[in-house]
Amino acid sequence: MTGLAPLLDPGAAAGADERLSPRSAARRLLGRPELGAVVGAVAVFVFFAVAADPFLHWSSFGTVLYASSTIGIMAVPVALLMIGGEFDLSAGVMVTSSALISSMFSYQMTADTWVGVGVSLLVTLAFGAFNGIMLVRTKLPSFIITLGTFLMLTGLNLGLTKLISGTVATKSIGDMEGFPAARDVFASHWTIGSVDLQVTIAWWLGLVAVATWVLLRTRAGNWIFAAGGNAEAARAVGVPVARTKVGLYMAVAFCAWISGQHLLFSFDVVQSGEGVGNEFLYIIAAVIGGCLMTGGYGSAIGSAVGAFIFGMTSKGIVYAQWNPDWFKFFLGAMLLLATLLNAWVRRRAEATA
Amino acid sequence: MTGLAPLLDPGAAAGADERLSPRSAARRLLGRPELGAVVGAVAVFVFFAVAADPFLHWSSFGTVLYASSTIGIMAVPVALLMIGGEFDLSAGVMVTSSALISSMFSYQMTADTWVGVGVSLLVTLAFGAFNGIMLVRTKLPSFIITLGTFLMLTGLNLGLTKLISGTVATKSIGDMEGFPAARDVFASHWTIGSVDLQVTIAWWLGLVAVATWVLLRTRAGNWIFAAGGNAEAARAVGVPVARTKVGLYMAVAFCAWISGQHLLFSFDVVQSGEGVGNEFLYIIAAVIGGCLMTGGYGSAIGSAVGAFIFGMTSKGIVYAQWNPDWFKFFLGAMLLLATLLNAWVRRRAEATA
């Protein structure tokens, strides 16, 4: 080390570098991906606070948070997956599958609901592993693979439910053993003052925290960024890209399991046809939150902000009591504006930082 | 030239190169992207020919071709767009918008239907231009931009139709001037023997031919591949990337207009809620046909083969009279298998070619 030190450029040791313009802490903050999205979220919040009277009630806040959390729980792993460079179109129906399996297993086997919950976890993780292994084995685009699983799960949900229950919905398991305990875990809520806070909010925040930790502070996180940013290069320096991707699909499956159990234990009965199309809400939340569609960039917190923007917008339009025929129009316009604002803020921050 | 010739490696001028293994013409053919998909198509065809008796009737062939063509017409520009590195989630509803505009304009203005058709063309192209210009101006991902347009168009379709017609569908324009002529162009059919061939099949094949010509033999085609393969590099060597992308979105709009007019003139009345979700069918067709999700690779013929595989599969399951509850399951499994076969064939062809 010492032998080489004199070769160092003299300017190097000095802290400040003349090649850098000074940059304030506030500006640094604005440069972060997720904090760009926060500006969008604040704008949407202020907008609806003005445009919709009931939006500012505490009880509405609980509703908006709940709506955001149901999307947000899935948006977290979907964001990780997108950072890892892949898609999962089966995420939406997998939630329903997970709920159906849990419910039907418990009912048909007359087992304790916890047994059903456990079986559902295993099967759902197997779905995730199937997605991942197919992807890395066949090297087909994830769009195709998960589209296949999406269609197959949709068919399975309906076909099996009708085969077993005779209708498109499951039988009630509300009177079975273990149901109340499982409901406490997956579908309870606390009332604080006039606000009704669902347990999904806690799940959501917990998942965001864990995912952020994993992304930024663990080897797995490093590998996720690398797998999405440049899979070939990552493989060349020894990153287990295939294993990372399979893991990501299983993370999606795990969160689908949580969401599915919430669905089951809050409504007791599961409709087999639901969940189709929700995969796009998750992707939307992740993209609004700053994830790149092409992989290699994004954050879990961003996905949470994205889910929150989506939740606020979709419920805010209802609170504002605008003409429901135009609901989608307003939703599209608001999302576009929020993302534009976010991008604009970020670009400003970068240019002048 | 002559002065440098001696510097050339002696082996260069000779036709055969010792560094190449010999490669038969058949193998070369198999290496082409679209011809890999053809194998998948043949397999699906043979499968249903065996599994479903009515599948081989000539009249069924007409039905399958019609189903394929309605997807195929849109799959062509969607494939070009994907080669150019972008998505269009608004493609599905844009078809409906185009039909609605045409119908409502003619009706409300009591104008000749051709006037409505013309106005619809202009407005639809404007939608496409909006998508493209927003994309190149804001530099947001196309997923977000076209998701915004998708939602807004969905809202507009419903909102405007209800505002103008009072119901969720348009009024009939079947008794208006110009209708029969327009129907001949967009929604006629010929009966050849027992086969009923819809005019959409001709539109489809025509579009595939034009798109193939553009892709392989024009400057615009070169630019499309370059814009999708490496937009920065393309810009650096002087390719008008922004203009190319706007053009691609307008091509999608143009085909949406054709499909929309077909919808209007074959069903006379347009339901404002139609078209949602069809954008994915187009993308599916393009991807099955070998387009890369990441851009820079694919073909128009491939998209046609993809549409045909999709059409055969979805109708073949009906002809086979399998349990309809499992329809989606079979659809997913067949698509996955066809794509797997296609990928496998291609890989074999490349490895041994």
Add this chain to the structure above:
Amino acid sequence: MTTPHTLGKDAPQPGTPLVALTGVAKSYGNVRALRGVSLEVHAGQITCVLGDNGAGKSTLIKIIAGLHPHDAGTYAVDGEEVRHSSPRQALDRGIATVYQDLAVVPLMPVWRNFFLGSEPTKGRGPLRRLDVAAMRATTREALARMGIDLRDVDQPIGTLSGGERQCVAIARAVHFGAKVLVLDEPTAALGVKQSGMVLKYVAAARDAGLGVVLITHNPHHAYLVGDRFVLLKRGTMSGSHLKEAITLDALTREMAGGSELDELTHELSRTPAVTEPADGADPETRA
């Protein structure tokens, strides 16, 4: 496009540089990559830009090529001040560039890459189409003349070796360079023979009256063909010399920032001066 239309000037004066940058600056966000750099490119001369890694050479090139607009200073082509907002404009003014990262589209065939952005066509109206045969032939030829004997101009350029790709980019720029040829480390990935060919091309371009900007880390190459040398250091200009005014040794010394290659040669043939084990720093210094 080639005749400037500035008021008061009818044609570039003899001696007017083809390209003149004065006090140019460029920042990427808060990174100041370039400050106060001036440079002239004259017809029939080769201007070499030299400097350490990260000195800002490629940034300078990108400004000339129109890939980035400059933040400050002036940029004149044929005496007329310009501000390119796209590389197309620079190309249309006859400035062709080889970028360090090559600017190729990996999945496209070699011949399509070669002509990308300036495709020759034949036919008319709706029948206007690429002149594919000519494109293929020209590509093969241009590369063969550079000493690259391609098996197949139809293979995706991404499957070529690094040096082969480099040669395609150079051949392309040489083919399209009308007035100014800008080359960012063209010989970096090239073999001895290919390097020689490229330098020959550069010299030929100069002799044909083009202005050439050449970036290289090889002082031998630079001294061999260069007429003037611009030295960059940490984003600023640290010197500008005519060939007459500097020797190869002095140039090498300036490029190496004081340490000399000869000294290094000496050092390397002895027992090692570096006492460090190759697998990294000792644990204490780590954190």
Add this chain to the structure above:
Amino acid sequence: MTTPHTLGKDAPQPGTPLVALTGVAKSYGNVRALRGVSLEVHAGQITCVLGDNGAGKSTLIKIIAGLHPHDAGTYAVDGEEVRHSSPRQALDRGIATVYQDLAVVPLMPVWRNFFLGSEPTKGRGPLRRLDVAAMRATTREALARMGIDLRDVDQPIGTLSGGERQCVAIARAVHFGAKVLVLDEPTAALGVKQSGMVLKYVAAARDAGLGVVLITHNPHHAYLVGDRFVLLKRGTMSGSHLKEAITLDALTREMAGGSELDELTHELSRTPAVTEPADGADPETRA
């Protein structure tokens, strides 16, 4: 991992090459990139692989690094025959590689790229986490020692200059190279000073007992540090020499395929030998 467990051999015999390739071949589809190439890497020696562009040097490297499996021939590490199915296996056997296309993830910060695939952690169980401070410090240091003074190890590596990126890749390989160091044109994008530093590192690695494979197009560099020279031509071996057996001039001549740099120098200082105008072939020869 470092001790081989082949039957009948307890430890690598002195003189057993660290890496030995015999008659290796590799095809990409119908392109035969490599045929019948043999090569030995000994501890404390530098093996230079030389050859024209497209000769197959990088392909050879990729086989050693485990990125591609070989189609024919044998590949032995410490005398034990291996068949790597992923670069991880080669890394675990102590073979670290600098790829020509660098293998970096553009959007990731420099320090994350530096340690990618071999991240140091601290803590235990669920609290096991990246040792971020150490990673940052080590990166900065390792680069500084190479003469690269980075403003910010947190900037995405894609925003570094070509040479800076090259240095990160080299510093990484040097840091992790346990037994064999494989370098594919490491000095191609580097300045005079940085090239010198890299050669010093290579020499230091050799002296620390590592086996080194060095690919370069610069005969001066090769001759300066190399112990044995393997020459590739169009995918086959065209020669293999020990340093004692060849002079710099002969090496240069072999690398240039007969034509000589001196001759070129001569030619370039005269009026041009190339009669062609720089903008391309004449119309007749085109199609």
Add this chain to the structure above:
Amino acid sequence: GCSSTGGKRAEDRAKRLAANGSAVNTPHWTFAMVTHSGAGDTFWDIVQSGAKQAAAKDNIKFVYSSSDQGDQQAQLVQAAIDSHVDGLVVTLAKPDALKAVVAKAVSAGIPVITINSGAAQSRQFGALTHIGQDETIAGNAVGEELNTRGKKHALCVLHEQGNVGLEQRCAGAKEKFTGQMDNLYVNGTNMPDVLSAIQAKLQSDPGIDSVVTLGAPFADTAAKAKQQAGSKAEIDTFDLNAQVAASLKNGTIGFAVDQQPYLQGYEAIDLLWLYRYNNDTLGGGQPVLTGPQIVTKDDADALLSYAKRGTR
């Protein structure tokens, strides 16, 4: 160029619009309606028309929202509670999903009326009354009508997979139908797909003698498919619209089952108003049935004009 036939002008010429204002001076209450409908559904469009008509008459602010996903529908009801609406109309197609939130509304003192589906649960959840009837009953009516028409092999076309209401319609028809009944799933947002799928089904099974579509817009398409497939099947449908009325008249469609959606919307709002204004309930809280009514060629003339203005 202008068309001398049809179009808006023709409609205007025929139209006599009576200006209507509210007839009462009660406060401007807000009533919300939350249904399980997808966007742009014709049936629910007519329900809304009825509700709006009643709202205009009763000086009510009418707010409509809908989602075809159970949990979303529950969230929309919650949003209505958060907004402190003065009355609530919900559909109980997925009763379990709405159970908790309806109870919440009731305990918040919001009067609730259920419409369309949920006759069985309405009372139990604490609603004032139920208007309309189960899709199953409508389905039963179709099954019986098919029997009387002597059909042997029917096809039930579901335009959305996994939709409870549609499944109930088919299941109800199957229950009473003595012949064989097949289901066919089509993609309702893709009319060409509906056309080709029905066509394929008719081609593969020439024995089918009746096709039942579950929504008015699909009846015409089914008729088209029948013609192109050269089938002799009779086309029947649930719900009405102008095309169905016209087709009934010219005999392309055999019969249609009407649940009088207009009435469901109108009555729900009107009864809520009556309850708030006068604490009235109808029939002691027993379900009020709005159908099913089988309409055929004979009723077509009268229905056509109503269907055209969107109230039948």
